[in-house]
Every structure is written in structure tokens, then in C-alpha cells.
Amino acid sequence: MSPRVPRLPLPLRRGLFLCLALLALALLTACERKEPGEAPEGDLPARAYSGPARSYYLGFSSLPSALTDSGYQQTFDLASQWGEVLLIQRPPSWSDFLPGATLSDTQRERTTTERNAARVRGLKLFMALDPFDAADRGRLAGLPSDRQGQNLGNAELKSAFIAEARYIALNYHPAFLSLGMEVNATYEKDPDQYAKFLDAYRDAYAAVKTVSPDTSVFVTFQYEELLGVLPWEKPHPPRWELLDAYGDQLDLFGLTTYPSFAFPVARRVPADYYRQIREHTKLPIAFAAVGFSSAPARDGVNSSTPAEQRRFLQRLIQDADEVKSPLLIWFIGRDPSYLGAPPYDLLASIGLRDANDRPKEAWPFWEEAAKRPYDPPNASKATPPPEEAPATVTPTP
Numbered sequence: 001m002s003p004r005v006p007r008l009p010l011p012l013r014r015g016l017f018l019c020l021a022l023l024a025l026a027l028l029t030a031c032e033r034k035e036p037g038e039a040p041e042g043d044l045p046a047r048a049y050s051g052p053a054r055s056y057y058l059g060f061s062s063l064p065s066a067l068t069d070s071g072y073q074q075t076f077d078l079a080s081q082w083g084e085v086l087l088i089q090r091p092p093s094w095s096d097f098l099p100g101a102t103l104s105d106t107q108r109e110r111t112t113t114e115r116n117a118a119r120v121r122g123l124k125l126f127m128a129l130d131p132f133d134a135a136d137r138g139r140l141a142g143l144p145s146d147r148q149g150q151n152l153g154n155a156e157l158k159s160a161f162i163a164e165a166r167y168i169a170l171n172y173h174p175a176f177l178s179l180g181m182e183v184n185a186t187y188e189k190d191p192d193q194y195a196k197f198l199d200a201y202r203d204a205y206a207a208v209k210t211v212s213p214d215t216s217v218f219v220t221f222q223y224e225e226l227l228g229v230l231p232w233e234k235p236h237p238p239r240w241e242l243l244d245a246y247g248d249q250l251d252l253f254g255l256t257t258y259p260s261f262a263f264p265v266a267r268r269v270p271a272d273y274y275r276q277i278r279e280h281t282k283l284p285i286a287f288a289a290v291g292f293s294s295a296p297a298r299d300g301v302n303s304s305t306p307a308e309q310r311r312f313l314q315r316l317i318q319d320a321d322e323v324k325s326p327l328l329i330w331f332i333g334r335d336p337s338y339l340g341a342p343p344y345d346l347l348a349s350i351g352l353r354d355a356n357d358r359p360k361e362a363w364p365f366w367e368e369a370a371k372r373p374y375d376p377p378n379a380s381k382a383t384p385p386p387e388e389a390p391a392t393v394t395p396t397p
Contacts, residue, residue: 053375059085065334080121138189
């Protein structure tokens with residue numbers, strides 16, 4: 001029997017962004033799929049390189065354009081043909097890593113197939129272990145029924161989180177590993193919960209580095225929330241001070257950013273929107289998940305067009321070049337065909353290709369960037385381990 005669909009990457013928050021969380025929950029309970037095939041569907045065209053070198057890996061998330069085996073496999077193919085990295089995001093598998101637990105067959109199968117599918121395509125992996133519920137960042141996601149209401153202040157849950165982080169590092173050896181997505185949203189929702197996460201993160205960071213020292217380990221911040229510009233949230237000053245608590249246990253400043261939901265058109269996004277980060281940290285700036293709609297949405301969410309999406313992507317690439325970013329992930333490569341009905345339709349046009357795989361106006365600029373040779377000053381050396389059964393990790397008592 002095929003394993004259930006892993007929880008889909010969820011970069012968005014309350015209000016409008018809650019619909020992605022609800023979508024993922026629906027998919028988890030209603031859909032099953034096979035893991036990606038080890039080989040691409042047919043021969044992928046060779047990429048001809050030209051133009052100036054770039055410092056950053058390009059890639060997409062594993063969110064499929066269609067809820068089919070083929071749709072999921074195509075996310076791997078698209079990332080490898082027009083990038084170098086695939087983002088796989090999921091909540092912790094608490095039951096597999098609690099003290100005394102045994103690694104499930106589903107976990108082993110998923111690890112083996114995802115790792116091998118990336119390897120045969122030459123893809124590096126960006127793994128994101130997201131402990132918090134995207135629908136409510138003040139609580140942990142996917143807890144077993146007998147653990148509901150607990151948090152990372154619980155020694156066993158903390159141990160499980162650390163053990164799974166180490167398991168991912170040991171078995172996937174990812175180039176990038178986020179141990180918390182949009183953690184500033186948790187800070188806004190529940191500062192005490194956030195403080196407990198910080199304590200667990202520090203130990204998980206150290207555990208990862210013992211088995212995969214070349215992996216870049218970090219958390220991501222939801223950028224519009226960090227700046228206090230989300231239109232449905234109470235405005236607040238930028239929270240740059242949140243970076244201070246991580247000390248030297250943050251390899252990158254990772255951000256998720258969806259400015260089309262905060263600004264009506266790309267031209268309204270301030271000129272220094274991303275470059276200003278340089279004033280607050282010396283860390284490399286990683287665009288861990290980015291999106292910009294290509295069509296107007298109902299209820300006045302945005303007034304975007306294909307041209308506005310193209311303008312934003314052009315600027316984003318310029319900014320990534322200027323700040324010498326190590327990573328640029330466009331969250332959805334192809335518009336998901338299953339997001340046609342409310343409330344999911346608000347997110348239906350974020351892809352750079354439409355649901356029928358036709359390129360949008362922005363696509364040639366992504367393609368042009370992908371054809372530029374990758375030649376960073378400090379390239380990640382992390383590569384997947386050789387084919388073998390997944391290694392188990394004993395949780396810390």
C-alpha cells in the first residue's frame with residue numbers, strides 16, 4: 001500500500017493563508033499517492049548554460065500541480081530541469097522518534113524513495129522540518145492523540161524533534177535544512193511556545209552538525225509578518241531583534257515571502273524591500289519560499305497580472321544577485337489544478353507555469369536565470385549518502 005501524502009509545504013499563515021493549511025489537512029485524510037519514481041519520466045533535456053554566473057541554487061517545492069503519481073514526479077523533474085534544489089517540507093513524525101519508538105516502514109520507504117529520486121536527477125535537497133501547525137503557529141502540528149496540548153517544553157517531545165532532525169541529516173544529507181518554518185509567526189502567537197522552540201532548536205542544530213557538518217541549518221521567518229505589513233494583522237515595528245537569540249547557530253537568514261498579498265502590484269513593493277536585510281544581519285540571505293500571483297484574486301486580495309508577476313521575478317533575481325543569495329526557491333512551479341474552488345482559488349495563480357504547463361510571462365526570466373552557470377563563492381558540499389537502508393536514530397533520553 002502506498003504511504004499517505006506527506007503534509008504539503010505550508011508557507012502561509014492566518015486569514016487568507018489558512019486555506020493552504022486546510023488544503024493540506026484535506027489531502028492528508030482524503031488522498032494517497034506513490035512516492036516519486038526513481039527515474040524521470042522520459043529523458044530530460046540537457047540544460048545549455050550561458051550568461052553571467054549566479055551565486056544561488058534555484059528550485060521549487062514538491063507541491064504537485066495535480067494530485068497524481070505523475071504530478072508528484074513532475075515536481076522532481078521540473079526542479080532538476082530548471083534548477084538544482086527541491087524543497088520538501090513536512091511536520092515531525094513524532095510517533096517514529098519518541099523514546100522507545102520503532103521507525104515505521106512508511107518512514108523508511110519515504111526516505112529511500114525521496115532520496116533516490118533526488119539522486120538520479122542530480123538534485124540537492126532542502127528539507128524543512130516544520131514543528132508548528134500552519135493554521136495556528138501557537139501549537140505543535142500532528143501530535144499523537146495522547147500528546148495533544150503538549151509543547152517542546154516536554155522532554156520527550158523535545159527529544160523526538162532532535163532525533164528526527166538528526167535522522168534527516170544522517171539519511172538525506174541535505175544541502176539545506178530548516179528546523180522551523182516562519183517561526184516569527186509562533187513568536188507573535190505564543191512567545192512562551194517560541195521560547196521552548198528556541199531551546200529545542202539549539203540542541204537540534206548541534207545534533208545535525210555532528211552527522212552532516214556541511215548542511216546549512218537555519219529557521220525561516222515570514223518576511224511580511226516580520227516587517228509588520230500583513231494587511232489582516234495588527235501593524236507592528238519590524239522584529240529584527242528575533243535574530244539575536246540564535247547567536248552562531250543560524251547558518252542563513254531564511255525567509256518566506258509573498259508580497260502580492262501585502263502590496264497591490266509589484267511596483268508598490270519598496271525598492272529596498274530585500275536589500276534592507278543587509279542592514280540587520282551579515283548572514284547569507286536565503287529565499288526559502290517565494291510567490292507572487294499572476295492574476296487578480298477575489299475580495300481585493302491583490303490586483304496582479306502576468307506582467308506584474310514578471311516584474312516581481314525580474315526584481316527578485318536582481319536582488320538575489322546583489323545580495324549574493326545562496327538559495328532561491330519559487331514555492332509553486334506549476335499552478336495546482338485542484339485549487340479552483342474557494343478558498344483555495346486565492347492561491348491558484350502563484351506558479352510560473354499554468355495548470356496545463358504553459359509558460360507564463362515570467363517563465364522566460366526564470367529559464368534565463370536557470371541557464372546561468374552556478375558558481376558561488378562557498379558552494380555547499382552536502383550530497384546525498386550512497387544508496388542504503390535508512391539509518392535509525394536513537395532519541396536522546
